Amino acid sequence: MRIGDAKQTYEADEAIWTTSTQKFWFGLFLLFLLVFPFMADSYLLYLGCLVGIAVISTTGLNILTGFTGLISLGQAGFMGVGAYTVAWLSVNTGLPFPVTLLLAGFMAAAVGILVGLPSLRVKGLYLAIATLAAGVFLHFIFAEWESVTGGMGGLSLEPAHLFGWSFQSDFMMYFVIVPLAVLMVLAAANVFRTRIGRAFIAIRDRDISAEILGIDLLRYKLMSFALSSFYAGIAGGLFAYFYRVVTPESFPLSMSIFYLAAVIVGGMGNLLGGILGAAFMTLVPEALKLLTSALTPFYPNAPVFMSPMLEIIFGALIVGFLIFEPHGLAEIWHRIRRFFHLWPFRN
Amino acid sequence: MSILEISNLSLSFGGVKALQDVSFRVPENTITTIIGPNGAGKTSLFNCISGFYRPQQGSIHYQGQVLSSGIKPPRRAALGLARTFQNIALFRGMTVLDNIKLGAHVHMKSGLLSALAYFGPARREEIAVRRNVERRIIDFLEIDHIRRQPVSSLSYGLQKRVELARALAMQPKVLMLDEPVAGMNREEKEDMARFILDIREEWGITVLMVEHDMGMVMDISDHIAVLNFGQVITEGLPADVQKNPEVIKAYLGNSDIDSLRKKLNPEGEAA
Numbered sequence: 139m140r141i142g143d144a145k146q147t148y149e150a151d152e153a154i155w156t157t158s159t160q161k162f163w164f165g166l167f168l169l170f171l172l173v174f175p176f177m178a179d180s181y182l183l184y185l186g187c188l189v190g191i192a193v194i195s196t197t198g199l200n201i202l203t204g205f206t207g208l209i210s211l212g213q214a215g216f217m218g219v220g221a222y223t224v225a226w227l228s229v230n231t232g233l234p235f236p237v238t239l240l241l242a243g244f245m246a247a248a249v250g251i252l253v254g255l256p257s258l259r260v261k262g263l264y265l266a267i268a269t270l271a272a273g274v275f276l277h278f279i280f281a282e283w284e285s286v287t288g289g290m291g292g293l294s295l296e297p298a299h300l301f302g303w304s305f306q307s308d309f310m311m312y313f314v315i316v317p318l319a320v321l322m323v324l325a326a327a328n329v330f331r332t333r334i335g336r337a338f339i340a341i342r343d344r345d346i347s348a349e350i351l352g353i354d355l356l357r358y359k360l361m362s363f364a365l366s367s368f369y370a371g372i373a374g375g376l377f378a379y380f381y382r383v384v385t386p387e388s389f390p391l392s393m394s395i396f397y398l399a400a401v402i403v404g405g406m407g408n409l410l411g412g413i414l415g416a417a418f419m420t421l422v423p424e425a426l427k428l429l430t431s432a433l434t435p436f437y438p439n440a441p442v443f444m445s446p447m448l449e450i451i452f453g454a455l456i457v458g459f460l461i462f463e464p465h466g467l468a469e470i471w472h473r474i475r476r477f478f479h480l481w482p483f484r485n
Numbered sequence: 486m487s488i489l490e491i492s493n494l495s496l497s498f499g500g501v502k503a504l505q506d507v508s509f510r511v512p513e514n515t516i517t518t519i520i521g522p523n524g525a526g527k528t529s530l531f532n533c534i535s536g537f538y539r540p541q542q543g544s545i546h547y548q549g550q551v552l553s554s555g556i557k558p559p560r561r562a563a564l565g566l567a568r569t570f571q572n573i574a575l576f577r578g579m580t581v582l583d584n585i586k587l588g589a590h591v592h593m594k595s596g597l598l599s600a601l602a603y604f605g606p607a608r609r610e611e612i613a614v615r616r617n618v619e620r621r622i623i624d625f626l627e628i629d630h631i632r633r634q635p636v637s638s639l640s641y642g643l644q645k646r647v648e649l650a651r652a653l654a655m656q657p658k659v660l661m662l663d664e665p666v667a668g669m670n671r672e673e674k675e676d677m678a679r680f681i682l683d684i685r686e687e688w689g690i691t692v693l694m695v696e697h698d699m700g701m702v703m704d705i706s707d708h709i710a711v712l713n714f715g716q717v718i719t720e721g722l723p724a725d726v727q728k729n730p731e732v733i734k735a736y737l738g739n740s741d742i743d744s745l746r747k748k749l750n751p752e753g754e755a756a
Binding site: 148149151152325326328329331332333334335336337339340342343344346347348349350351352353354355361365407 | 535537557558559560562563567568570574575576577578579583586587588589590591593595596597600601602603607610611612614615616619651655
């Protein structure tokens with residue numbers, strides 16, 4: 139039940155967490171993230187890192203597609219730009235990894251601005267096709283610009299180093315990926331408390347009245363593209379350090395669709411939705427595989443039946459969620475929260 | 486002294502002449518109303534002033550300066566031209582508070598970096614805007630009970646009021662209202678008329694309005710321009726406009742003066 143949350147200052151009312159219950163749960167969640175790598179086995183640790191990378195990239199795409207209303211199928215391409223930037227810098231220069239990661243973000247942002255230029259004229263599905271074309275184009279560059287990208291063989295890189303530590307194991311990478319993911323989601327939450335985030339949503343909801351309020355459409359659309367691909371670039375850079383090999387096939391076009399699906403399943407225009415969507419899309423296929431191996435002792439034929447079925451079950455789950463909760467996983471979460479706000483007076 | 490002066494404005498779409506040689510002026514600190522039958526070109530005129538349409542001929546002077554076609558709508562907003570739309574153009578996905586805060590966008594400066602950190606200037610600016618919106622606008626328009634609600638859940642009358650609040654947050658010099666009381670009941674109309682009068686008197690904002698409700702137009706306007714088939718028939722004080730035979734003809738298509746008097750004078754003095 140929610141009581142006694144009257145505010146005395148506007149500052150308190152504008153905070154991200156407005157009640158002490160929310161602060162408590164968030165603190166508990168952070169504690170869980172901190173303790174998790176010490177408890178988890180290597181497989182869970184690997185999944186944790188993957189979810190962290192997916193959360194960063196999905197949050198980026200959510201800023202662009204969910205909040206600004208610009209559909210993009212170029213996310214894998216932007217991630218690739220980030221990954222190749224990190225790989226190239228680490229092979230050819232001795233820059234420490236925080237610098238290469240940052241440069242990966244800026245490089246991807248620059249490419250994002252370029253790809254976003256048509257967005258003033260091209261909207262909706264047409265923009266989806268334009269960004270898809272950009273993704274194909276980037277993929278082509280990754281494969282063919284051999285002197286820089288290493289062609290189809292790709293680039294291999296050394297583990298990240300900093301202050302004598304080597305981030306070779308998943309355990310060490312976890313402490314790079316997950317804190318970055320938390321920070322970047324919080325930064326995105328901050329943006330949507332300010333005029334810039336409001337301008338993004340205004341463009342999504344009704345661009346003509348955004349213009350009448352003095353919002354320069356091109357400037358803010360490009361800003362959204364830049365911010366979104368910055369996130370993708372960082373995610374791609376982390377991907378490069380995590381797998382330590384980058385090839386054109388690391389970032390197939392289906393990956394762009396994967397992230398768009400994560401945004402939609404989680405809840406468009408909802409940061410929590412982006413997190414839930416990223417976790418769902420990463421973990422459900424793994425859970426289905428686990429289910430298969432759990433069934434094998436009872437039904438020895440389970441792998442034969444299940445392995446072709448996994449994709450279908452996964453697809454059916456997505457369709458099911460969209461039918462029963464079109465606003466995404468975030469809405470389910472909100473409904474649970476609302477229930478406890480009023481509990482036990484109403485149920 | 487006119488804050489806005491329209492001179493010989495012509496606008497056509499292909500063969501359709503939306504505006505022909507339109508000239509009139511909006512005196513500073515008045516409520517000026519444009520009336521006219523449907524399709525007379527009132528909204529087209531608004532769209533020329535806000536910069537969505539480029540008139541083929543003529544000029545618009547605002548505060549003594551020419552508003553050329555090169556000045557795009559966002560720039561005009563920064564110059565102090567605010568407007569509301571005939572069919573409400575609020576951001577439906579946002580709360581009332583966020584919609585109103587968006588009005589203050591042009592007066593805010595914080596950049597992307599400080600927004601990401603929500604620290605220092607960005608934070609101070611957001612809090613200052615919130616305080617200003619709460620104390621000056623939400624309080625004035627009596628919408629404090631709905632500030633957290635999403636706009637899509639509000640009644641039509643309240644949505645119109647939120648749109649007015651958003652325009653006020655722009656701190657405009659000229660406020661353009663496109664049919665502010667269309668579709669409202671009597672009580673909502675009276676509230677809106679009171680707000681418009683207060684905006685002129687307390688805030689010192691010039692109001693330019695398009696409206697069909699003759700009762701309200703005649704009651705609160707200081708200056709009226711009548712548009713028909715894209716041309717200005719007459720402009721002047723409400724009392725003069727009411728008597729003008731051209732206006733009567735434009736509205737009724739004949740010279741049935743008595744029934745028109747009733748229409749223009751709904752309070753219906755038998756005199």
